[in-house]
Amino acid sequence: MPLLEFNSKGIYCQQADVYIDPWRPVDRAIITHGHSDHARWGMGHYLCHKHTAPIIRARLGVTNIDTVEYGETWSKNGVTFSLHPAGHVIGSAQVRVEYRGEVWVASGDYKLQHDNFSTPFEPVRCNVFITECTFGLPIYQWQPQEVIFNDINNWWLENSEQGKTSVIFGYSLGKAQRILQNLDESIGPILTHGAIENMNKVIREECCPLKPTTLITRDTPKSAWAGGLVIAPPSAAGTAWMNKLKPLSTGIASGWMSLRGARRRRAVDRGFALSDHADWNDLNTAIKETGAECIITTHGYTGTFTRWLREQGYKANEEHTEFEGELSEINEAATKEADEVATEKEEGKE
Ligand SMILES: [Zn+2]
Known part of the structure; x- marks a missing residue:
């Protein structure tokens, strides 16, 4: 049984009976950040960084929230959890999950660029890294x-x-x-x-x-x-x-x-062209710095990016989630444009 599995409700840790960023109501949820595709209404209990709590209180009207600082650990049924800066928005966190010496990191959304506001991204060593790839094509390269x-x-x-x-x-x-x-x-x-x-x-x-x-x-x-x-x-x-x-x-x-x-x-x-997500180079840098041998891609150009990672020697798989990345920040027109770019890429037109 994998330490984290993807089911119809979200990213699930069965050993500790807790979900990360669930998209259906569950009893216990760890929330990476306050965007609406990651922090949803209807959870029995929420746990997040202390700066994400007021945001989800205001957005969702929920009060059943516990908070932690970056780096603070807590355990359940032998599984140790901690949150680490994801650099995406204020309070955003990667979730580190350790059980019997194996470490998984679910990174939610992240960026490596320092924005003068959010706590900067910190790489976390792990065996399995769960990554977004909203901008996981070489054409996406942000300027400073x-x-x-x-x-x-x-x-x-x-x-x-x-x-x-x-x-x-x-x-x-x-x-x-x-x-x-x-x-x-x-x-x-x-x-x-x-x-x-x-x-x-x-x-x-x-x-x-x-x-x-x-x-x-x-x-x-x-x-x-x-x-x-x-x-x-x-x-x-x-x-x-x-x-x-x-x-x-x-x-x-x-x-x-x-x-x-x-x-x-x-x-x-x-x-x-200003994004709160990692560009192509930063996705690759972030993945390399985790030292992970196994990568799970969740949202964005998952198919193309997974194939690229396999070519680089990683064990890589894509999993379906209901996260939207920066698409949720603009509108469905962007989805269409993104699809067109991916298609052109597949067909070798770009
Ligand atoms: Zn986000």
Whole structure:
């Protein structure tokens, strides 16, 4: 019996009777991070990092949560567990599971780039490593974050000089705070859509300080956002809420923006290829640093990436999960684009 198995409810440790990021209601769940495809409603009991707890309390309305620090261990039925930084979003964790000398690590979502906000990823030695591969093709190679934020700040400055409001779309947990903390606030005021400000409030009150932001309400005067930058969720794009911000320029921050045509299809003025997931090189680096001989791929380009790992000499298998990676951060159009890229790759067109 494997230490962790994939069943219809989630990633299951039978020996300790606990699930990791289950997608169906179970009695006991360890949660890697607060994104909706990993932290779901209906569990009998939740266990997560102390910074993930306020996020899932706010999002799911649940209170039956225990928390741990990174590196703190706990045991059940001879199995020892601990959480280690995944660098994906605030509070995100890899789950280390050890039983009779065998170590498995379920990494949830992760990135190796330091974002100046989340606790940086730490490699954990193990025998079996469970990895996402949202961007598991060689075409995905991120530029250093400084380069991307230089682009974002320059775009904002140009808009400001032309009397336009800058509106940047990013997912409310993770991307929004990463953008906020890396903006050059000397350019102008930073404002937020309600969905972003709700998450900022939770993080400010229960996790850590953030740069100041102003929530845009019905009563906010236009003078408040003159020359400013507004952080909004992707779902706000094209809605009536945007009208009062005109004249404006729109941008979106997502790993999918590195794909040809992605910006045009999203009907935004600028696309910034900024992702909270590992790119091709970092996936390979992370896997190598675990020292694992066996790799299980869960979401993203699983088929292609698994074949690649086998060619490199790993024992590799893909498992079906209901995790969505960065697809959940944008929309189904990205799924289609990702499929097209994978198909082109398979057919040798790329
Ligand atoms: Zn995530």
